[in-house]
Amino acid sequence: MVEEKTGLNLMALTVEAAAKLLALPPEKITEHVARGLPTSAEGRINLVQYAAWLNKELARAD
Secondary structure, X not given: OHHHHHOOOOOOEOHHHHHHHHOOOHHHXXXXXXXXXXXXXXXXXXXXXXXXXXXXXXXXXX
């Protein structure tokens, strides 16, 4: 499991951890959150939900 090997819970990433994992600036992740990317009550990001949200946003842009 990824969490056991890396200490990362892909279902509860901080903005900083998501940015590092995805090689994006943290500001881009924060922008996505401001535009509606779902987060937990603690402000954490589920990587699967992020992928689904990005897919929906890309489809909307077409």
